[in-house]
Amino acid sequence: MDDFDRFITEELDRWQRAGKVARFWLRDDDAVEPSAPLERLLEITGAFSVPLTLAVIPAHTGEALARRLEREPWCAVAVHGWSHVNHAGPQEKKQELGRHRPASEVLGELQQGLRHLARLHPNRLVPLLVPPWNRIDAALVPQLAGLGFEALSVYGPEKPSALPVVNTHVDVMDWHGTRGGRDRLALAAEIVARLGQMFDQGGSLGLLTHHLVHDEAVWDFMTALFDVTARHPACRWSRVTDILQDQ
Numbered sequence: 001m002d003d004f005d006r007f008i009t010e011e012l013d014r015w016q017r018a019g020k021v022a023r024f025w026l027r028d029d030d031a032v033e034p035s036a037p038l039e040r041l042l043e044i045t046g047a048f049s050v051p052l053t054l055a056v057i058p059a060h061t062g063e064a065l066a067r068r069l070e071r072e073p074w075c076a077v078a079v080h081g082w083s084h085v086n087h088a089g090p091q092e093k094k095q096e097l098g099r100h101r102p103a104s105e106v107l108g109e110l111q112q113g114l115r116h117l118a119r120l121h122p123n124r125l126v127p128l129l130v131p132p133w134n135r136i137d138a139a140l141v142p143q144l145a146g147l148g149f150e151a152l153s154v155y156g157p158e159k160p161s162a163l164p165v166v167n168t169h170v171d172v173m174d175w176h177g178t179r180g181g182r183d184r185l186a187l188a189a190e191i192v193a194r195l196g197q198m199f200d201q202g203g204s205l206g207l208l209t210h211h212l213v214h215d216e217a218v219w220d221f222m223t224a225l226f227d228v229t230a231r232h233p234a235c236r237w238s239r240v241t242d243i244l245q246d247q
Helices: 003-017 036-047 063-069 103-120 138-143 184-201 216-230 240-246
Strands: 022-031 052-056 075-079 125-129 205-209 235-237
Touching: 003 184, 003 216, 022 036, 022 184, 022 240, 036 052, 036 216, 063 103, 075 103, 075 240, 103 125, 103 138, 125 240, 184 205, 184 216, 205 216, 216 235
Parallel strands: 022 052, 022 205, 022 235, 052 075, 075 125
Antiparallel strands: none
């Protein structure tokens, strides 16, 4: 057993001794169409029976992705904004769902996106909004339910919200450095830290991936994580719908 396996196994052993089960879920962003990276993602999640939530960009997707996912019973689809276009200024953090346009325009696009994906994926769509870049103007959130959204997913610790929130907490990508996969032991430390919070406070652990930009380090990490967690009795990889139902 290497250090990665040992760190995670020791924490899950603590959960097992306490009679608890840690809930994990997987969200992968920016899906649009079938591709070699998507095939690899579906292959690895299928091998370990890990349910997958694909955050799909409505403006850029169509029938091809819908047909491909018909063969994937463990895969759900969420709404990833509308077109993943940045409307913020050059000195601001990127944001599609901010205050840079009239709220009516932003909400209209989100409703269009939800309807488009509902038509393409009637049996796998979850009315879950995943804002591009994990950012949304807080003033828009109370209006999402009126569009048909039932939950929101961003990145980081969950905060009080007008909608149920199920977030991701560990991002595999080194966006501000190599733009490749992060160090495996650093990721293990983040996972263990999140599990420590969950042990005392409840909640789930959301893993965030971006299949289109993965390097071999990311795929290797995912294989290692799925292997050590899928065979531990104190860990369960869950569908996002099951996590939302339990909230």
